């Protein structure tokens with residue numbers, strides 16, 4: 001067969017869910033992927049356990065999708081995280097909720113989710129072609145007309161869904177192939193950039209690797225603009241690396257580094273770590289004073305062991321201009337205040353992030369002004385639909401991108417099938 005009601009390009013979460021929604025509506029569907037396996041990126045999400053979705057309510061979901069989350073209101077109204085959970089439970093994949101609403105399969109195996117989804121797609125009669133890179137999409141008189149593979153083979157359809165993902169971690173197949181096809185249809189692509197990516201710093205103590213491998217638990221990391229205004233703050237765990245900082249809260253802050261760099265035409269961006277986010281400056285001062293009083297004869301650098309991450313002590317003391325060998329009883333009020341302030345706001349400079357290839361998620365993509373939010377259909381080319389990370393939508397890791405991919409995929413598949421039925425009648 002070389003004519004289908006709907007052709008889906010890309011077998012990630014968005015494309016697979018588009019196949020389900022179109023197949024459930026009786027459409028004949030062809031799914032094409034250039035890799036030998038479907039759902040590769042989905043399979044490595046959530047630390048390899050597959051972070052299927054997030055259990056938070058719609059407003060919170062959107063809040064955790066800082067890259068144009070509001071565009072998703074319409075899609076979420078019709079098919080959202082609750083539907084994703086019901087869908088997978090219906091496939092015999094029980095789910096469990098972990099911290100911050102993250103949903104995982106009880107099996108902790110990504111393969112159980114990917115296999116169940118692919119089986120459902122097959123059960124609905126979808127034709128699947130793997131190892132089949134698409135070269136271009138065929139357009140005719142303002143209407144999608146089909147696709148041409150790199151091999152030269154063509155397949156016809158009035159409804160084509162681009163679900164090719166972004167450009168990060170290209171070894172999973174997401175190499176940005178969808179963008180030129182969108183441009184050929186008249187679309188614009190907003191600038192692509194890495195999000196959910198480790199942050200780079202050239203601070204001497206990063207270059208010397210003295211903190212490499214040290215993780216901080218339950219601290220607050222913030223990004224500041226050159227006017228001294230806090231742009232964003234995230235609380236949780238982070239890690240010092242040989243090039244800068246990483247870990248959950250660093251990844252979340254990363255996109256704001258680029259934002260400040262662009263807005264203020266600067267390279268260096270101030271960041272700060274609050275080691276005691278639950279305490280006020282006054283309370284940290286009191287806690288420090290109490291330690292000094294308990295151990296009046298000890299050197300301060302020893303008195304604070306067990307209270308402050310040990311490997312950070314020399315750096316924190318020198319930042320506060322406090323000699324670690326000073327005995328506790330000899331520390332002035334000014335030094336107490338300076339050290340407490342350093343613990344509450346340890347400032348350092350970031351100078352960028354790691355590359356798009358290393359990012360978990362691609363920022364930017366197909367301009368949302370050119371997409372119908374209710375259907376995911378192009379406003380510029382009839383029968384052309386988009387879903388998933390190829391769109392200019394990006395969220396924090398934690399199931400938010402996958403929720404966006406499933407939801408936009410379902411919406412695109414449903415409406416592509418409905419549009420295709422008009423051609424059948």
Ligand SMILES: Cc1cc2nc3c(=O)[nH]c(=O)nc-3n(C[C@H](O)[C@H](O)[C@H](O)COP(=O)(O)OP(=O)(O)OC[C@H]3O[C@@H](n4cnc5c(N)ncnc54)[C@H](O)[C@@H]3O)c2cc1C
Pocket residue numbers: 009010011012013014015032033034035038039040041042044045046047051132133134135163164165166168169172173174175176177178359360361387388389390396397398399400401402403405
């Ligand atoms: C390590 C890692 C961990 C992550 N963890 C999380 C997480 O915990 N929570 C979260 O929300 N998100 C997470 N993400 C992000 C999430 O996985 C992606 O946002 C999501 O997979 C995007 O889905 P998609 O369907 O749009 O595209 P993709 O999953 O990228 O799939 C695109 C598909 O298109 C195919 N394709 C591309 N070009 C062509 C072509 N020319 N012809 C045919 N086929 C083509 C590719 O082979 C691929 O199969 C993580 C990402 C990574 C890399």
